[in-house]
Amino acid sequence: DAGVTQSPTHLIKTRGQQVTLRCSPKSGHDTVSWYQQALGQGPQFIFQYYEEEERQRGNFPDRFSGHQFPNYSSELNVNALLLGDSALYLCASSRDFYNSPLHFGNGTRLTVT
Amino acid sequence: DQQVKQNSPSLSVQEGRISILNCDYTNSMFDYFLWYKKYPAEGPTFLISISSIKDKNEDGRFTVFLNKSAKHLSLHIVPSQPGDSAVYFCAASNSGYALNFGKGTSLLVTP
Numbered sequence: 001d002a003g004v005t006q007s008p009t010h011l012i013k014t015r016g017q018q019v020t021l022r023c024s025p026k027s028g029h030d031t032v033s034w035y036q037q038a039l040g041q042g043p044q045f046i047f048q049y050y051e052e053e054e055r056q057r058g059n060f061p062d063r064f065s066g067h068q069f070p071n072y073s074s075e076l077n078v079n080a081l082l083l084g085d086s087a088l089y090l091c092a093s094s095r096d097f098y099n100s101p102l103h104f105g106n107g108t109r110l111t112v113t
Numbered sequence: 114d115q116q117v118k119q120n121s122p123s124l125s126v127q128e129g130r131i132s133i134l135n136c137d138y139t140n141s142m143f144d145y146f147l148w149y150k151k152y153p154a155e156g157p158t159f160l161i162s163i164s165s166i167k168d169k170n171e172d173g174r175f176t177v178f179l180n181k182s183a184k185h186l187s188l189h190i191v192p193s194q195p196g197d198s199a200v201y202f203c204a205a206s207n208s209g210y211a212l213n214f215g216k217g218t219s220l221l222v223t224p
Contacts, residue, residue: 004156033210042117042202042214043157056210090156098209099145099164104156 002027004105006091012111013081021076021108025093031055032074033102034066035090043090049074050096078110086112116140117205119215126222132190134218136203139184143205147212148177148188151200160201161188193222 005024013019025032031050035043045058049068063079072093078085088109092102118137126132134148144165149157163170163177163186170177176189190197200219204212 033212035212035214040216042204042216043212045211045213048210056208058211092156099162099206100209101147101159101162102212103159104149106154106156 004029004091004093004103006089006105006108008108009106010109010111012113015081015083015112017081018077018079019081019110021078021089021091021110023074023076023091023093023105025072025074025091026103029093029095029103030072031094031096031100032068032072033092033094034074034076035092035104036060037088037090037107039087046076081112083112086110115215116143117203117213117215119201119203119218121218122216123219123221126193126220128195128222128224129192132188132193132197132220132222134188134190134201134203134220136186136188136215137184138186138205138213140205140207140213141184142207143213145206145209146177146179146186147204147206148175149202149204149214150197151202151217157202190220193220195222195224198222 033048034046037043047057088107094100147162148160151157200217203215
């Protein structure tokens with residue numbers, strides 16, 4: 001049973017560029033959340049998608065956007081990259097019931113130069 | 114504003130002994146608490162959770178205690194094993210959706 005898979009594993013971009021990260025949820029999961037983890041910090045909630053709609057959003061600027069597809073997979077897009085966007089981006093999936101535990105992928109390490 | 118705080122960045126424990134990891138929170142609306150474990154180059158792995166209607170939850174060697182009046186929870190690992198060496202994150206939720214994480218505690222279990 002495949003868990004949460006993310007691609008790519010590593011990415012290097014230049015300031016001002018745009019990036020797209022991808023995530024496939026664990027089998028049987030229909031909800032996808034994205035988190036940003038900066039060095040030495042805990043993961044910070046970006047947003048959650050359910051039924052192809054953004055259900056809840058954390059304190060991140062509009063440069064961060066996402067999408068969920070009919071097969072429940074998801075993309076995270078970041079426009080106009082800043083040096084401060086360098087972080088580990090984690091995708092997590094869950095079933096849609098209250099307090100369903102999140103299952104995380106191994107993340108995409110984004111470096112902005 | 115950090116609503117979930119893990120004030121000990123690191124902890125070292127001998128194999129076989131008890132490991133106690135602590136977590137404090139400031140938002141009284143949090144109603145669900147979780148612990149995650151993270152190895153290098155891997156995503157966090159769900160360990161154990163507790164609802165605010167309980168004060169203790171046990172799963173094998175892992176027990177989580179919740180003290181709502183003190184806004185404090187702890188994770189006990191008994192007995193500790195070298196494979197438990199990892200970073201442990203405390204997380205809390207008040208919506209069932211977004212998790213608020215602490216900065217983590219790095220646990221080292223020595224033989």
